[in-house]
Amino acid sequence: MDRNMSLEKVKMPELDAAERAKNFEEVALGYTAAMAQEESQRCLECKNRPCVAGCPVQVNIPEFIHEIKEGNFLEAYNVITATNGLPAVCGRVCPQESQCEKYCVRGKKGEPVGIGRLERFAADFAMSQGALGVKGLPPKNGKKVAVIGSGPAGLTCASDLLKRGYDVTVFEAFHTAGGVLKYGIPQFRLPKEIVDLEINVLKEMGADIELDMVIGKILTIDELKEQGYEAVFIGSGAGLPSFMNIPGENLNDVYSANEFLTRINLMHAYQYPSYDTPIKPYSNVAVIGGGNVAMDAARCAKRLGAGNVYIIYRRSEAEMPARLEEVHHAKEEGIDFRLLEAPVEILGDEKGNVTALKNVHMELGEPDASGRRRPVVIEGSEYTLPMDAVIVAIGQSPNPMIKNSTPALKTQSWGGIITDEETGATSIPGVYAGGDAVTGAATVILAMGAGKTAAKSIDEYLSR
Amino acid sequence: MFKILEKAELARGITKMVIEAPLIARKAQSGQFVVLRTHDKGERFPLTIADFDREAGTITIIFAQIGRSTQQLGTLGQGEAIRDVVGPLGVASHFDPSIKKAAVIGGGLGCAIALPQARHLKAMGVSVDMIAGFKTKDIIILEDEMKAASDKLIITTDDGSFGVHGFVTDALKQQIESGAEYDVVVAIGPIPMMKFVSALTKEYGIKTIVSMNPVMIDGTGMCGGCRLVVGGKTKFACIDGPDFDGHEVDFDAAMRRLAMYDGLKERSEDCRLVQMADKEN
Numbered sequence: 041m042d043r044n045m046s047l048e049k050v051k052m053p054e055l056d057a058a059e060r061a062k063n064f065e066e067v068a069l070g071y072t073a074a075m076a077q078e079e080s081q082r083c084l085e086c087k088n089r090p091c092v093a094g095c096p097v098q099v100n101i102p103e104f105i106h107e108i109k110e111g112n113f114l115e116a117y118n119v120i121t122a123t124n125g126l127p128a129v130c131g132r133v134c135p136q137e138s139q140c141e142k143y144c145v146r147g148k149k150g151e152p153v154g155i156g157r158l159e160r161f162a163a164d165f166a167m168s169q170g171a172l173g174v175k176g177l178p179p180k181n182g183k184k185v186a187v188i189g190s191g192p193a194g195l196t197c198a199s200d201l202l203k204r205g206y207d208v209t210v211f212e213a214f215h216t217a218g219g220v221l222k223y224g225i226p227q228f229r230l231p232k233e234i235v236d237l238e239i240n241v242l243k244e245m246g247a248d249i250e251l252d253m254v255i256g257k258i259l260t261i262d263e264l265k266e267q268g269y270e271a272v273f274i275g276s277g278a279g280l281p282s283f284m285n286i287p288g289e290n291l292n293d294v295y296s297a298n299e300f301l302t303r304i305n306l307m308h309a310y311q312y313p314s315y316d317t318p319i320k321p322y323s324n325v326a327v328i329g330g331g332n333v334a335m336d337a338a339r340c341a342k343r344l345g346a347g348n349v350y351i352i353y354r355r356s357e358a359e360m361p362a363r364l365e366e367v368h369h370a371k372e373e374g375i376d377f378r379l380l381e382a383p384v385e386i387l388g389d390e391k392g393n394v395t396a397l398k399n400v401h402m403e404l405g406e407p408d409a410s411g412r413r414r415p416v417v418i419e420g421s422e423y424t425l426p427m428d429a430v431i432v433a434i435g436q437s438p439n440p441m442i443k444n445s446t447p448a449l450k451t452q453s454w455g456g457i458i459t460d461e462e463t464g465a466t467s468i469p470g471v472y473a474g475g476d477a478v479t480g481a482a483t484v485i486l487a488m489g490a491g492k493t494a495a496k497s498i499d500e501y502l503s504r
Numbered sequence: 505m506f507k508i509l510e511k512a513e514l515a516r517g518i519t520k521m522v523i524e525a526p527l528i529a530r531k532a533q534s535g536q537f538v539v540l541r542t543h544d545k546g547e548r549f550p551l552t553i554a555d556f557d558r559e560a561g562t563i564t565i566i567f568a569q570i571g572r573s574t575q576q577l578g579t580l581g582q583g584e585a586i587r588d589v590v591g592p593l594g595v596a597s598h599f600d601p602s603i604k605k606a607a608v609i610g611g612g613l614g615c616a617i618a619l620p621q622a623r624h625l626k627a628m629g630v631s632v633d634m635i636a637g638f639k640t641k642d643i644i645i646l647e648d649e650m651k652a653a654s655d656k657l658i659i660t661t662d663d664g665s666f667g668v669h670g671f672v673t674d675a676l677k678q679q680i681e682s683g684a685e686y687d688v689v690v691a692i693g694p695i696p697m698m699k700f701v702s703a704l705t706k707e708y709g710i711k712t713i714v715s716m717n718p719v720m721i722d723g724t725g726m727c728g729g730c731r732l733v734v735g736g737k738t739k740f741a742c743i744d745g746p747d748f749d750g751h752e753v754d755f756d757a758a759m760r761r762l763a764m765y766d767g768l769k770e771r772s773e774d775c776r777l778v779q780m781a782d783k784e785n
Binding site: 213214215251252253254257258259279280281283285289290292293295296298299302303307308314315316317318320391392436439440441 | 527528531541545546547548572573576587588589590591592593721722724725726727728729731733738743757760761763764765767
């Protein structure tokens with residue numbers, strides 16, 4: 041076939057912005073086979089494969105794209121799943137612009153190859169064919185490993201351990217597996233049916249997933265070891281929400297993004313009263329923060345019918361940690377970005393309900409320790425916006441439950457589990473950790489990379 | 505799935521269930537709670553563990569059928585199963601070993617949660633007076649159990665239809681005035697009751713522990729839906745509590761947050777407790 045020398049990616053069809061902002065259906069519709077093959081022909085299949093080095097789980101990118109070129113879509117899926125247990129998820133939610141696609145040679149002049157879109161295509165195609173059976177698992181080695189948390193880190197670690205012959209039990213605190221893929225990322229970005237299909241692959245590989253199990257409360261890590269688990273992986277994420285500590289934060293209608301998103305995504309509050317968990321209807325909603333969580337919360341608020349939804353972010357757009365595509369989608373859907381602004385007070389009425397948000401304008405000063413220019417308040421710039429709900433999306437830290445019940449586990453002052461960067465080993469022999477539980481809130485794919493590293497280390501530890 | 509081994513109606517609209525949950529029973533301690541979900545479209549809601557039996561592998565819950573979810577739970581019978589039961593959650597109650605005499609106060613359904621606290625204190629060798637308050641005679645629960653768990657049981661009714669006429673605060677004040685020297689007061693019930701008990705004991709300088717029951721979703725500290733203001737600081741009831749120092753809790757703020765979803769709650773007209781409450785108001 042001819043090489044496709046277009047400077048732009050093949051466009052991916054999307055739902056119309058005005059229409060989609062009224063429902064929770066998936067925004068990006070994915071490539072057809074013809075579009076995927078056309079896009080695959082933009083890949084130069086370079087020998088030094090810089091894209092692979094940019095992928096935290098080292099998917100063999102040119103190889104799977106080659107299979108798509110040839111029309112061998114299932115084979116493309118097999119190439120991906122050799123190293124990536126959640127391709128339908130990654131193709132949708134990875135920040136490809138700062139990972140694989142950042143290093144794509146085609147990106148030097150024009151747009152990089154749409155690697156994420158192609159990965160998604162291969163995974164969705166395989167799922168539509170029901171071709172999720174996992175081939176070539178080794179015989180069981182008789183060794184048991186416990187995985188705490190069924191988010192991206194835990195699922196990836198479990199997947200890699202199963203491929204190495206271990207018996208794996210995944211302990212999940214919620215009533216359904218998936219972690220942030222279920223409670224955090226909304227349906228319109230990552231359909232829950234897709235997450236369940238990926239988890240089913242794991243079950244078919246033999247993973248035992250135990251729900252409603254809050255490790256640290258119902259069982260401790262020491263007790264897991266007593267029960268015969270020879271190694272433990274902690275992938276419990278960073279679920280503890282941070283608040284701003286400004287006046288009015290305990291008023292009604294002030295939510296952590298975790299609460300707002302959990303009600304909507306995990307508990308289906310957007311389908312109330314068909315589902316039992318409620319969420320109140322609001323007209324004016326402010327979301328504080330500039331990450332993916334803030335974008336998700338704002339776009340959910342819009343879909344619940346709010347006329348005005350604001351993103352309040354204290355730096356400028358260039359510093360926003362959210363994925364470019366999500367910022368773009370949010371803007372298309374009519375989210376009002378108030379950049380270089382910060383809330384100083386939430387005002388309420390006598391019933392304790394939110395009535396307004398008081399903001400100040402900021403300017404960027406000298407770079408801080410993180411290398412980003414520090415926002416500085418412009419004196420006298422206060423103004424008030426009418427508001428009836430405020431969602432705080434300024435970050436999360438690891439939940440202290442496992443740390444508190446495991447005194448020997450060394451953690452950072454802010455709660456992150458201390459691990460060896462190379463191996464994921466914690467201060468307790470045989471106990472490994474990875475993902476947001478170690479780094480604080482980061483990305484799905486970095487958590488998956490950490491799960492992969494830990495699986496390799498656990499295998500080495502138990503093979504000694 | 506968690507099987508219901510026993511079900512009994514303790515009073516009108518107040519149900520007791522013994523649930524098969526061996527892992528939870530093995531770890532449960534007085535003061536802790538579970539989060540339940542009755543079916544696939546159900547919400548998650550918290551209930552205190554009213555009792556547990558480690559040998560039998562069971563926990564007991566006692567609840568009033570006042571909202572959508574507790575009514576759904578009430579429709580389940582013996583032999584049926586609850587979709588999800590998560591626990592034991594929260595920090596177990598902790599009492600100073602030097603305590604000699606305690607007053608344990610329960611308001612209505614709160615008596616079901618006050619009872620294990622009384623038993624716990626009795627087991628520590630503490631002399632326990634229990635004061636149990638009810639609106640009216642018909643909804644008195646656990647009288648025999650409370651009698652057995654305390655050295656003295658005073659039952660009050662708001663309408664005087666049984667026991668002492670008046671509120672629990674009246675009985676507590678009378679006990680203190682007549683010379684009962686309490687080292688600690690434990691108050692569990694509706695927020696106004698805990699608020700007034702705390703205000704009273706503050707006058708006398710008696711340490712007071714209350715058990716808060718805000719709206720919860722996950723119950724594991726990941727959302728802050730249950731947050732309270734305690735001693736001027738934000739606390740999450742599910743991981744920092746549910747027990748707090750009654751002299752430090754901002755009860756008015758807690759009451760406002762508890763009322764947040766009131767407009768949305770679908771309350772069944774069949775519910776007798778609601779009918780009763782409506783009649784009284």
